[in-house]
Amino acid sequence: MRLTVDGVSRAFGGVYAVRDVSLTVEPGELRAVIGPNGAGKSTLFALIGGQLAPDTGSVALDGEPVERLPAHRRAARGVGIVFQAARTFHGMTALENVMVGAHATTRSGFLSAALRLPGHHREERHIRHRALACLDRTGLAAWAHRPAEELPLGQQRALQLARALCGEPRLLLLDEPASGLRAAEREHLATLIAGLRAEGRTILLVEHDVAFVMRLADRITVLDLGRVIAEGAPAEVRADPRVIAAYLGPTAENSEIKTDPAMVRPPAPRSGDRGVHP
Numbered sequence: 001m002r003l004t005v006d007g008v009s010r011a012f013g014g015v016y017a018v019r020d021v022s023l024t025v026e027p028g029e030l031r032a033v034i035g036p037n038g039a040g041k042s043t044l045f046a047l048i049g050g051q052l053a054p055d056t057g058s059v060a061l062d063g064e065p066v067e068r069l070p071a072h073r074r075a076a077r078g079v080g081i082v083f084q085a086a087r088t089f090h091g092m093t094a095l096e097n098v099m100v101g102a103h104a105t106t107r108s109g110f111l112s113a114a115l116r117l118p119g120h121h122r123e124e125r126h127i128r129h130r131a132l133a134c135l136d137r138t139g140l141a142a143w144a145h146r147p148a149e150e151l152p153l154g155q156q157r158a159l160q161l162a163r164a165l166c167g168e169p170r171l172l173l174l175d176e177p178a179s180g181l182r183a184a185e186r187e188h189l190a191t192l193i194a195g196l197r198a199e200g201r202t203i204l205l206v207e208h209d210v211a212f213v214m215r216l217a218d219r220i221t222v223l224d225l226g227r228v229i230a231e232g233a234p235a236e237v238r239a240d241p242r243v244i245a246a247y248l249g250p251t252a253e254n255s256e257i258k259t260d261p262a263m264v265r266p267p268a269p270r271s272g273d274r275g276v277h278p
């Protein structure tokens, strides 16, 4: 699926969170969107996923405008989302959590399940089968029948991914999937995402941690103060002086990003630079 974001802006309280952002993610591409705190990454993510509507500009999936569609209608068109905060349904097993992800794409959905209409059992068996395959795909097969809330954070993140995959998305949106994970869990997640990319899925990965995306992304878009300040292959972006300045401050003497920028305090917001919504 091709994602096209064209001239999108969104302001809160008169201040732009995202300003005139355009980007195109080609089918099968893994695009990372990075930027320091407050750069507008989460806002852009929500504008693509459908949790927010833009003030101006358009979002299109395979050329079809969707910027006015709510999130569930974008999901039905093949958008799968993994949010940063774990949204696990407590009191349900890992398998049941993943099965929920398939209902966005089934013909009969929740109503048929509730009324136990004919065909429901067949469909339920099919979904269960698919959910088990997604758990297996994400390394969670052994957890299938355990209560979801018992899973450690790394596995909870993988569970969100399994749930999104169960909806068979053609565009996968990942919001800071590595945040809060330990090194070994990050490594596991990176391998998992690389595997999904190798399957030819279109992926948009919003991430604070530059080191995490450098070896995963085909291309990287860098946001700062709501605007795109750089875009290109990881090596180009890493060497871009505007990116170094945004992450390390304009006085940084480094010629490339050597430290983990997630650990570096960004410069204080320059509110005049962000722009005020008229």
Ligand SMILES: Nc1ncnc2c1ncn2[C@@H]1O[C@H](COP(=O)(O)OP(=O)(O)OP(=O)(O)O)[C@@H](O)[C@H]1O
Pocket: 012, 013, 016, 017, 018, 035, 036, 037, 038, 039, 040, 041, 042, 043, 044, 208
């Ligand atoms: N719902 C909101 N109401 C008011 N201001 C908001 C809202 N959402 C975001 N903002 C503001 O918009 C700007 C961009 O925020 P956003 O969360 O999109 O950045 P971010 O790059 O995701 O940051 P972080 O890495 O800290 O999550 C910030 O100045 C933020 O305070």
